[in-house]
Amino acid sequence: MNKLIIYGGFLLFSTLIFAQEETNIIKKDTTKLDEVLVINRRNLSNYRQEKTLSSIDDFLEKSNQITMIKRGNYAWEASMNNMNSDRLAITIDGMQIFGACTDKMDPITSYVDVSNLEKVSIGSGQSGSENGHCVGGGIDLQLPTSTYNNNGLKTSIDLGYETNGNYKTSGLDLEYSTNSFYLNTDGIYRKSDNYDAGGNQEVLYSQFEKYNISLQSGFKLDANQSLDANIIYDRATNVGYPALTMDVSLAEALITSLSHNYINNTTFIKSLESKLYFNTITHIMDDSKRPDVPIRMDMPGWSDTYGFYSKATIKENKHNVLLNFNGFYNRSLAEMTMYPNDPNQPAMFMYTWPDVRTLYTGLYAKDAMSLNAFETVSASLRLGYHKNKIANEVGLESLQIFYPDINHSKSRLLTSFSSDYQWKKNLFDITFGLGYGERAPTVSEGYGFFLYNSFDNFDYIGNPSLNTEKSVEANFKVNYHKNDFKIGIESSYFYIMNYIIGNIDASLSPMTIGSNGVKVYTALDYATIFDVYLNTSYQLSKAFSVNGTIGYNYGTGSNNEALPLIKPFLYVAEFNYNTTHFNAAIQLEGNGNQSKYGSFYGEDETPEYAILNLNFGNIFYVKNHKTVLKYGIENMLDNNYSTYADWNNISRQGRNFYINLSFIMP
8 A cells, every 4th residue: 555655646746747848858957966976987087086997985985075984895885974874865866775784784885886877966964865864965876867869889898907806897888779769788797805905914704796787778759758767686795794793695686767757948847757666685694604603693684665756847037946756665674593503502583674664755845046147045845754664573572572662663754954055256156055854763773673783892772762863954165266276165064963873771681692782772962073174176287287185074972972983184185197098196095093083882093094096097099999998006005004984993905906998889
């Protein structure tokens, strides 16, 4: 019944615009977010893109606001504004997808690849709430747009190799297009052995193997309408996690969607995109390759999501309006079986996620109004209905040991809104924004059952009675640019009420052998997070340029304890040389000493570090064939270091030589 409600709402919204007159197709309007990372592995990039075959994790880490939390050499977890993925809205082309791992070993970003994507839109704070409720911001991994360019068949081949970890990458892309039909299919394969930290120290259990295949097709119904279908299949095996006690034998996802697009610049509604989607994820943790574990465990998890959205854009006089009506239905189930070393002892079984069903339906509206040639104001609002239900009776009874009065289900009404003012004139541009956002607790925070966290060595139990987390934010950005010089400062401040975090319950006994105890998810009265960045760039000549960034971050709770995983002082400096067919860059990046760390939450101090990277790129043309070559050295001085975001202080890669080669054949 819940699914029928979702699909019915989708179809109702999709039928609002078709009594309109046909005209030429125009480009689709999109909401302008804070930052866009262009993902195009066939071009040289000026955006500190060292490798055309970089993983999506490497691309995301180039943003000021984003840091990737590393538990190994694969599947890093995105954090934004010093908030982890629990507080973010991360989507793939507007589609809601939820990982199936209780230990966050399969973030959403791990189920796509650069071969699937065209760009990544990043919205800080409530500017990222277009696709869902969030506190810290939104990341939308966007698939390529339709290409009816009548180019016939185009082919490209990608090859990559890196010395550190014997890391191999290969990819193939086939595209066929006419004026009314296109078909694109691509695949990419990645495999790495254990990598070496600085000083040739092997990092055990850091290997992985993955392949990703996607199919995208579209058909024009008429000059204004088209249908598009997308399928992505992603499978990773033998994935090691050196910072954790378990590895992954399988992480598998199937992501599908069917969308209808309507574009007409003469009608009241300029564009409408309506999409139905389904995705399913299977994730299996095991410790079969770890020696001498106290007790063997299997921990499979599953996540299925059905959803829809309809996005409409309206331009009227000075108003530019975006409407997004969306909803989803998710099922999350995870379990654990423990096998004692003594064969005479019975295996132990429990549900770590008790088959939690989540239903959400919401409406987002944004209006950007141009006051004059220099000033623009915008305001956005998201309203949503969120409902959790425990579908497994055994799982419910397990949680009722700690919460005797809980019900099967809990409903919430969620609200968020934001506004900003932008002024641009002559040499300056200024942006100031305010926002308020809410989010529901995650499945782990609300319903997790004895989830082991190796970061602080505690078992965690969810709390179904948690209140909605709420945030008030303020942000500003000022840029000065004259001729070839630009300098800017940007800052944000978050005051988060009912800040959800684990708190020790000394009355409970841990399930994990050797753990320090049990924490129950509870909430601080409030927490505050602040960041400020200074960005500069100077074009020395047509070919030479320099740029740099320094940043400072701070976070504390109402208990006067420093929050965990807050960036220390950071800096990046880069010198670039770019011509039409060649580019080179040398980069210095590092962090200061992490003096304000969350020892109360199990975090320890991370020393300062600095590394040098050198990269080059060439483009060659042979008749109509194009070859893109990228090569370079990462961590040139072979430093052995870890950052604040490296789980349990695992060391990052030492010196690494790499080469990426792409052949594009029209």
